[in-house]
Amino acid sequence: MAIKRRKFLFTSALSAILSVAVAACAGGGGTADSGARRLVMATSADYPPYQFVDSSGGTQEIVGFDIEIAQHITGELGYELEIQNIDFNSLIPALQANRADFVMAGMTPTEERQQNVDFSQIYYEARNTIVSRQGSGLTTPESLAGKSVGVQLGSTQEQAARDLEGLDIKPLNRINEMIQELKAGRIEAIIMEDTVAAGFLASNPDLEAHDIPNMGEAGSAIAFPRGSELREEFNPVLQEMIDSGMMDELVTKWFGDDSPAADELAN
Structure with missing residues (x-):
C-alpha cells in the first residue's frame, strides 16, 4: 500500500508541475488570460530616451521613459513585466499574433494603426x-x-x-x-x-x-490587441500619473539635457 501511495503522490506532483509549465509557456499574448500575473511588453529598444539598451553597467538592460511608465503601471496593477526587444515594424504584428500583451515604443495612435490594435490615451507628445x-x-x-x-x-x-x-x-x-x-x-x-x-x-x-510642424497624427500611446481588457486597467493608472505630476517628473528625467539617455549616447 505504501508503495502504491508514493507512486500516486509522485504522479500527481508530476502532473501539477507539467500543468504549470504548460500554462507558463502559453503564447505571450495569453499571459493575463492564463491566470499568470505576467505581462509581455514588446518594444523596439533603439529609440532613446523612450527605450534603449543600457550597457554602461556591463549588462544589456533595456531602460528609458516608456520602460519606467510600464514598470509603474504593471507594478500598481500587480503584474510582473517581461520586455521583448523587436524591430519597430514587427510590434503590431506581435500584438495581432498574441506574442505580446501590449506595446510601448513611442508609438502614435494613427488612424491606420487603430484599425488593427487598440490604444490607451496619449501620454506624451513631441515634434x-x-x-x-x-x-x-x-x-x-x-x-x-x-x-x-x-x-x-x-x-x-x-x-x-x-x-x-x-x-x-x-x-x-x-x-x-x-x-x-x-x-x-x-x-x-x-x-x-x-x-x-x-x-x-x-x-x-x-x-x-x-x-x-507635425503633419497629421501625433503623440505617444500604449498599444493593445483589439478588445484587450488591459486598456481599461492601464488608462486610470496612466491618468493618475499625469494628474499627480509623476509624468512630468519622468519627462524631465528622461528628456532633459542631463538625462540618462543623453549620457548613454555620449559614451
Whole structure:
C-alpha cells in the first residue's frame, strides 16, 4: 500500500508541475488570460530616451521613459513585466499574433494603426525634426525635395515623409542605422522625433536639427490587441500619473539635457 501511495503522490506532483509549465509557456499574448500575473511588453529598444539598451553597467538592460511608465503601471496593477526587444515594424504584428500583451515604443495612435490594435490615451507628445549634416541647408520640408531621406520603417515619420513631394525615401529598421548612413553620406537627411534627435546630436556635433510642424497624427500611446481588457486597467493608472505630476517628473528625467539617455549616447 505504501508503495502504491508514493507512486500516486509522485504522479500527481508530476502532473501539477507539467500543468504549470504548460500554462507558463502559453503564447505571450495569453499571459493575463492564463491566470499568470505576467505581462509581455514588446518594444523596439533603439529609440532613446523612450527605450534603449543600457550597457554602461556591463549588462544589456533595456531602460528609458516608456520602460519606467510600464514598470509603474504593471507594478500598481500587480503584474510582473517581461520586455521583448523587436524591430519597430514587427510590434503590431506581435500584438495581432498574441506574442505580446501590449506595446510601448513611442508609438502614435494613427488612424491606420487603430484599425488593427487598440490604444490607451496619449501620454506624451513631441515634434518631428530634420536631422542633417552641419551646413547642409536642409531646414524645411520643402528643402528635402529631391534628397535621400532616412526614416524608421513603420513609423509616423515614414508616413510624414511619404506625404511630402519629391523625396527619395530610405526606410531603415533602426535609428542608429540611419545616423550611420547619414554620417557616411549615403543619405542626406533623416526625419525623426526631436527628443530622440537631441540625444544623438549630443554625441554627434557634426549633425544639426531643425524642427518641422507635425503633419497629421501625433503623440505617444500604449498599444493593445483589439478588445484587450488591459486598456481599461492601464488608462486610470496612466491618468493618475499625469494628474499627480509623476509624468512630468519622468519627462524631465528622461528628456532633459542631463538625462540618462543623453549620457548613454555620449559614451
